[in-house]
Amino acid sequence: MTTRLNFTKAALMAIPRPKVGRTYVYDVKTAALTLCVTSAGGRMFYRYGRINGRPTRMKLGDFPAMSVEQARRLAGNAAAAIGDGKDPRNERRAIRAEATLNGAFAAYLELHLKPHTRGWPGALQMYENHLAGPLGPRRLSDIATSDVSALHIRIGRENGRYLANRILELVRATINHAIRNGWEGGGNPAANVSKFKELSRDRFLGPDELRRFLESLEAEPVGIWRDFFTTMLLTGARRKNVAAMSWDDISLDRGLWKIGADQSKSGEPMLVVLVPPAVRLLQRRALEANGSPFVFPAKTSTGYIVEPRTAWTRLLNRAEISDFRMHDVRRTVGSLAAAAGYSLPIIGKLLGHRSLSSTAIYARLDVSAAREAMTTIAASMFLLPPPEPNYRDASFSD
Numbered sequence: 001m002t003t004r005l006n007f008t009k010a011a012l013m014a015i016p017r018p019k020v021g022r023t024y025v026y027d028v029k030t031a032a033l034t035l036c037v038t039s040a041g042g043r044m045f046y047r048y049g050r051i052n053g054r055p056t057r058m059k060l061g062d063f064p065a066m067s068v069e070q071a072r073r074l075a076g077n078a079a080a081a082i083g084d085g086k087d088p089r090n091e092r093r094a095i096r097a098e099a100t101l102n103g104a105f106a107a108y109l110e111l112h113l114k115p116h117t118r119g120w121p122g123a124l125q126m127y128e129n130h131l132a133g134p135l136g137p138r139r140l141s142d143i144a145t146s147d148v149s150a151l152h153i154r155i156g157r158e159n160g161r162y163l164a165n166r167i168l169e170l171v172r173a174t175i176n177h178a179i180r181n182g183w184e185g186g187g188n189p190a191a192n193v194s195k196f197k198e199l200s201r202d203r204f205l206g207p208d209e210l211r212r213f214l215e216s217l218e219a220e221p222v223g224i225w226r227d228f229f230t231t232m233l234l235t236g237a238r239r240k241n242v243a244a245m246s247w248d249d250i251s252l253d254r255g256l257w258k259i260g261a262d263q264s265k266s267g268e269p270m271l272v273v274l275v276p277p278a279v280r281l282l283q284r285r286a287l288e289a290n291g292s293p294f295v296f297p298a299k300t301s302t303g304y305i306v307e308p309r310t311a312w313t314r315l316l317n318r319a320e321i322s323d324f325r326m327h328d329v330r331r332t333v334g335s336l337a338a339a340a341g342y343s344l345p346i347i348g349k350l351l352g353h354r355s356l357s358s359t360a361i362y363a364r365l366d367v368s369a370a371r372e373a374m375t376t377i378a379a380s381m382f383l384l385p386p387p388e389p390n391y392r393d394a395s396f397s398d
Helices: 009-013 068-083 088-097 101-116 120-130 145-159 161-180 207-219 224-235 239-243 276-287 309-319 328-339 344-351 359-364 367-382
Strands: 003-005 022-027 033-038 043-051 054-062 256-259 270-273
Touching: 022 043, 033 068, 043 068, 054 068, 101 120, 101 161, 120 145, 120 161, 145 161, 207 224, 207 309, 224 239, 224 276, 224 309, 224 328, 224 367, 270 367, 276 367, 328 344, 328 367, 344 367
Parallel strands: 003 022
Antiparallel strands: 022 033, 033 043, 043 054, 256 270
């Protein structure tokens, strides 16, 4: 007789273990999800169903280390894979066979990050820079909590608390993915490492710092890095969006750059104004594009530049500026707009911010106000006379 019940932690813990053999109980909510209780007291989740036409029992994980929610999700993922003609057991075998952190991350990158996240190039770069060497070659079962904690502390001391916390999150996520997909070597050594407390940054360049920054930028050889940092200043856009800027999303005659919903942090498409100095820079880069679809091409897995750290450090050292991150360029643009007297809604439109209290206001603003603000800011930064562009502020679909 088949026993079915609504899987909850309490209900599953209450199932008595059999005197001999095994007991199988089926979930009423998720088809094919099964709990096996052994006479020794073990409790394991399985997915029982047909794979390639044959009845197959595939182990998902041990209960209660694996929660009911995790088991339901894995069973659903397996069903979706089978529906696509794949054998989910192959992915799990690959993870069990590659029990080093490098192997686990390779599986996490291909099976989760690339299909489900837009920021996977940054995660890959972060892993290669900070984890591939120190912990990557080690087997997951050989990595202790103290190892993760020591690395977290060192990165926090040398590279800052924010980066250290992001790397800790990446280690946790990588090993959790391996656990969900069949690695049975133990718990997650990163689970009990505490994050550093992060303070909200309000760093931006003051007038003298901005002068030195612009002089350093002027001293940078004409080329991709000088153009990249200048574009960040002239648009106020996020570093990752500027790096991935493509020619298909730019209208030079209208002075507009469209960032798609798949690249926007808010999950919605946004228009960025391109003031005359930015248009002239892009016109020059278009002549040097050599057929690349990207404004800032590079020989990387993405096709565009990913990590400008060396050039950024060189720029700051020459300007004698410290504790200034690339994301702080956006804050500097915002501070200049505020100093020029522009309202918060216009600054929000300019920077592509989104907040629950201001979204309705932003929706009623066209890009002309943002263009006026950015034109004024560019003039103040580069000591240019305020131009009088005659762009038609509209969407690309007009």
